[in-house]
Amino acid sequence: DAKTTQPTSMDCAEGRAANLPCNHSTISGNEYVYWYRQIHSQGPQYIIHGLKNNETNEMASLIITEDRKSSTLILPHATLRDTAVYYCIVRKDAGGTSYGKLTFGQGTILTVHP
Amino acid sequence: GAVVSQHPSWVICKSGTSVKIECRSLDFQATTMFWYRQFPKQSLMLMATSNEGSKATYEQGVEKDKFLINHASLTLSTLTVTSAHPEDSSFYICSARKGLAGDTQYFGPGTRLTVL
Numbered sequence: 001d002a003k004t005t006q007p008t009s010m011d012c013a014e015g016r017a018a019n020l021p022c023n024h025s026t027i028s029g030n031e032y033v034y035w036y037r038q039i040h041s042q043g044p045q046y047i048i049h050g051l052k053n054n055e056t057n058e059m060a061s062l063i064i065t066e067d068r069k070s071s072t073l074i075l076p077h078a079t080l081r082d083t084a085v086y087y088c089i090v091r092k093d094a095g096g097t098s099y100g101k102l103t104f105g106q107g108t109i110l111t112v113h114p
Numbered sequence: 115g116a117v118v119s120q121h122p123s124w125v126i127c128k129s130g131t132s133v134k135i136e137c138r139s140l141d142f143q144a145t146t147m148f149w150y151r152q153f154p155k156q157s158l159m160l161m162a163t164s165n166e167g168s169k170a171t172y173e174q175g176v177e178k179d180k181f182l183i184n185h186a187s188l189t190l191s192t193l194t195v196t197s198a199h200p201e202d203s204s205f206y207i208c209s210a211r212k213g214l215a216g217d218t219q220y221f222g223p224g225t226r227l228t229v230l
Contacts, residue, residue: 036221043118043207043221044158087157100146100211102219104158 004088009109012082018075020108022088025069032091033064034102035073037084037110044087044104047073078112085109117141118210120222127198128230134194135225137208143188144210148219149181152205164191198229 005023012018024033032051036044048055048062050071055062061074075082087107091100117140127133137147146165150158162178164170164185172178180202182194191210195202207224211217 034218038158041205041224041226043120043209043224046116046218046220049218101160101163102148102209103160104150106157 004090004105006086006088006105006108008106009111012075012078012110012112014080014112014114015077018078018082018110018112020073020075020086020088020110021070022073023070024088024090027068027090028092030092033062033068033071034089034091035060035062036087036089036102036104037082038087038107039081039084047086049091078110080112080114083110083112116212116218116220118144118208118220118222120206120208120225122225123223124226124228126228126230129199130197132194132196133198133227134192135206135208135227137191137193137210137222139189139210139220142210142212144191144212145188146211147185147191148209148211149183149191149193150207150209152207152224158207161193195227198227200229203227203229 032049034049035047038044048060050062064071085107089102119138121136149161152158160173161176162170162172164183166185166188170183185191205224209219209221211219
């Protein structure tokens, strides 16, 4: 699976938008971009995923560049409860021995300040 | 929807004993379940993948005789840590996927294992 690169940490003020970048320059055509987050001592929580179109749900928006080499997760109005480690993962959804597996990197520690 | 539970949420055991952790998909049938391990300040590491009714597939470096996985039904998978030792102390997390590989994985809340 394609490797992803994320900043180690980011800060955001409560009520402001949090924009979390992710580079995945070696992404293949059949690989999706998934975002999960992990609040301390809990299991990861699914946020959103996409292939090439921008996606939005009740939690966040996902913006994928046209060349698909990078993406940005946007939390439109961050709250203190959004403080977590955010993982950007590229996953094959068809074919290969890593079919469907999620490989977690180190993620971005997002801290939302009052 | 898509809730995954784990039991117990934490367990403390003596060295040499075996510990079983259950993972259940509460509102969907999970064809595939995954088991991860997470050490303090580290990311999640995939241990094994199990499909209902089949033997689990273990990742390189994971001892299949030490970490026994059973996926006997579409809603239940168990991980048994046999002859646990202090180095097995970790946060064990399961995830479940509804059907095809393209389906989203949903994670359980994790089980904290401490081996004395």
